Amino acid sequence: MKIIIIGAGPGGYETAIEAARRGIEVILIEAGNVGGTCLNEGCIPTKVLCRSAEVLEEVRAAEDFGICFTDPLAGHADMAVDKECACDNAESAAREGSGASVRRIPIDFGKVRQRKSQVVEQLRSGVMTLLDNRLITLIHGRAVLKDAHSVTVYSPAMEYTADRIIVASGSHASPLRIPGGDLPGLMTSREMLETDHVPGTLCIIGAGVIGLEFASVFNSFGSRVTVIEYCGQILPRSDSDLAKRLKQSLSKRGIEIIVSAAVKSISHVRGTVAEDTDANAGVSGRDGGEPGYRVEYECKGKILAVTAEKVLVAVGRCPNVEGLGLDNAGVKYSAKGISVDDNMQTSCPTVYAIGDVTGKVMLAHAAVSQGLRALNHICGQSDRIDLSLVPSAVFTMPEAASVGLTEDECRERGIACKAVKSFFRANGKAVAMGQTDGFVKTVVAVCPADVPDKTVVTESDGSPRTERTDGPRFRDGQILGCHLFGPHASDLISEMTALISRHATLEDLRGIIHAHPTLSEVFR
Numbered sequence: 001m002k003i004i005i006i007g008a009g010p011g012g013y014e015t016a017i018e019a020a021r022r023g024i025e026v027i028l029i030e031a032g033n034v035g036g037t038c039l040n041e042g043c044i045p046t047k048v049l050c051r052s053a054e055v056l057e058e059v060r061a062a063e064d065f066g067i068c069f070t071d072p073l074a075g076h077a078d079m080a081v082d083k084e085c086a087c088d089n090a091e092s093a094a095r096e097g098s099g100a101s102v103r104r105i106p107i108d109f110g111k112v113r114q115r116k117s118q119v120v121e122q123l124r125s126g127v128m129t130l131l132d133n134r135l136i137t138l139i140h141g142r143a144v145l146k147d148a149h150s151v152t153v154y155s156p157a158m159e160y161t162a163d164r165i166i167v168a169s170g171s172h173a174s175p176l177r178i179p180g181g182d183l184p185g186l187m188t189s190r191e192m193l194e195t196d197h198v199p200g201t202l203c204i205i206g207a208g209v210i211g212l213e214f215a216s217v218f219n220s221f222g223s224r225v226t227v228i229e230y231c232g233q234i235l236p237r238s239d240s241d242l243a244k245r246l247k248q249s250l251s252k253r254g255i256e257i258i259v260s261a262a263v264k265s266i267s268h269v270r271g272t273v274a275e276d277t278d279a280n281a282g283v284s285g286r287d288g289g290e291p292g293y294r295v296e297y298e299c300k301g302k303i304l305a306v307t308a309e310k311v312l313v314a315v316g317r318c319p320n321v322e323g324l325g326l327d328n329a330g331v332k333y334s335a336k337g338i339s340v341d342d343n344m345q346t347s348c349p350t351v352y353a354i355g356d357v358t359g360k361v362m363l364a365h366a367a368v369s370q371g372l373r374a375l376n377h378i379c380g381q382s383d384r385i386d387l388s389l390v391p392s393a394v395f396t397m398p399e400a401a402s403v404g405l406t407e408d409e410c411r412e413r414g415i416a417c418k419a420v421k422s423f424f425r426a427n428g429k430a431v432a433m434g435q436t437d438g439f440v441k442t443v444v445a446v447c448p449a450d451v452p453d454k455t456v457v458t459e460s461d462g463s464p465r466t467e468r469t470d471g472p473r474f475r476d477g478q479i480l481g482c483h484l485f486g487p488h489a490s491d492l493i494s495e496m497t498a499l500i501s502r503h504a505t506l507e508d509l510r511g512i513i514h515a516h517p518t519l520s521e522v523f524r
Helices: 010-021 036-041 043-060 093-097 109-130 189-194 209-221 240-252 364-378 407-412 428-433 489-501 506-510 519-523
Strands: 002-006 025-030 136-140 142-145 150-154 158-161 164-167 171-173 201-205 224-228 256-258 261-269 292-299 302-308 310-313 317-319 351-353 392-394 399-404 417-423 439-445 454-458 464-469 479-486
Touching: 002 010, 002 158, 010 025, 010 036, 010 109, 010 136, 010 364, 025 150, 036 043, 036 109, 036 189, 043 109, 043 189, 043 209, 164 364, 189 209, 201 209, 201 292, 201 302, 209 224, 209 240, 209 392, 224 302, 240 256, 240 399, 240 439, 240 479, 261 302, 292 310, 351 364, 392 489, 399 489, 407 417, 407 479, 417 519, 428 519, 439 506, 439 519, 479 489, 489 519
Parallel strands: 002 025, 002 164, 025 136, 164 351, 201 224, 201 310, 224 256
Antiparallel strands: 142 150, 150 158, 171 317, 261 292, 292 302, 392 399, 399 479, 417 439, 439 479, 454 464
C-alpha cells in the first residue's frame, strides 16, 4: 500500500507518521514549511505571543501578590515601554478611567519575536525528526493531481503514483472585498506575526478567534485596539453568554469593540487626523503625524470611521482548493471546500481530503482526527472518533473554550435543554491565583418522564403501522455542551469533551472526585 499526502500541516504529517507506523509507504508533499499554517503562522507563534502578554500582565499585578520591584525602567532606557511609554500611545484611558494602576513595564519586542522564532524552529525540527522514517518520503514542491492515482510535483516536474491520495492543503486568509481592501500594508495574521514593532493604534476587522487573540495580545503590549465585527456579537457562532462576558472583559481592559458594523472602505491617512472637523466626524484614533489608515464602517444607520497606524484583516479563512487539479481526478469541490463523506472520502473513491481544505472545522486537532478517520477507512478499520465533537479555544485573557451544543443549537434541533452555571469566583484555586473572572455553563438535556422516546403511528382502523423515533432522545441530564470563560479554559475543556463523548450526565459528573484545590473543581 502506498499513499500520497498533499500538505504537511498537522493533519498531513500526523497522518503520514501513523501510516508509516502501520507499515504503509507515504509520499508527503509540501510546498512551504513543514508544519503548515498552525506551526508556522498560526496556533504556535500566536500562543508564544499570548504567553509573553500573560507574563506581562502577571508582572503588572505583582504588587497585589506582595512582590515589589525597584524602578523597572532603571537601565532600560533603550527598551520600548508598555502602556504609558510604548508606541506613543501614552496611556490606556479605559484602564485609568476604571481606577486601575498601570505599571511602567519595559518590553523588548525584539526578544519577544526572537523567542517566537525559536519556539517555531524547535517544534518544526521535532516534526522533521518524526518524519525521518524509511517509509516516509518528504517532497518539497507544489502538487497537482494528474488523475485518481497520480500527482505531479513542480518544480522540477516529477510524477508520483499511489493507491490512495489524501489532500490536506489547508487554507489561507480570506480577502476583504471592499474599496481599499487590497491596499499595501494591510495585514493578515501572517504579517501581524512578522511585525517588527508594537503599533500605537491597531484596528482589527473581525471579532473571531484570530481577531480577538491579537486584540488581547497587542492591548497588553501597549497598542490602542479597536475591533470591528459585522455580526451582532463577537465569536459569532459561540454561546451568547460566553461571547457577552468575553466582550465585557476585553472592553474593561480598554479594547474598543464595535459589533453590528459593516466595514465599507479603507483608505490611507496622511498626517494628523483632526477629530473635531466636519470631514472627520465620528473618527476616533491617535493624534500624531504618522501615516496610517482610515476604516469607514456603517453602524446603526450611521457612517463612522476609525483611524489606526495598522489594520489587521481577520475575517476568516478560505480552503486552498485552487491549483490542485481536482477536476483531473473528478473530485467535487466549491469555494467552500472539497466535498467529503463521513470517512473524509471525496467523490473520487481513491482521493480523500482532510483539514481546512474541506471547509468543515478549521482547527488543527480536527485535521489530525480527520486524517486518522481517513486512514482507518483506507485500511478497512473502524474507529470511535466522533468528528462532530470538536473542542475549541480562544487564547484571550481570560481564555474561552467550548465543546458540544449551545442552548440556541439545541432549540434549533428541537432538543429540550437547560443550562447550569458555576463561577470561578467561588473556586479556591482561582481566588488564590487572583483570576476569578469567569464561569462554566453546562448545557444538559431535559427529558420529562411523560414524554415517550418513541411514538406509535396507527392506521385509520386503529391497527399499528410503524414506529418512529420522535426526534433525538437523550438521558435526562445528559451533558450536551459546555462553554467556559476563565483561567485555563483551554485546558479544562478536555474533561467535558471526554464526558460528552461518553454520553455522561450531570449526575455522572457530580460523582467524579476532583483534586482540591484545583480549577477543575469549578465543574462541581
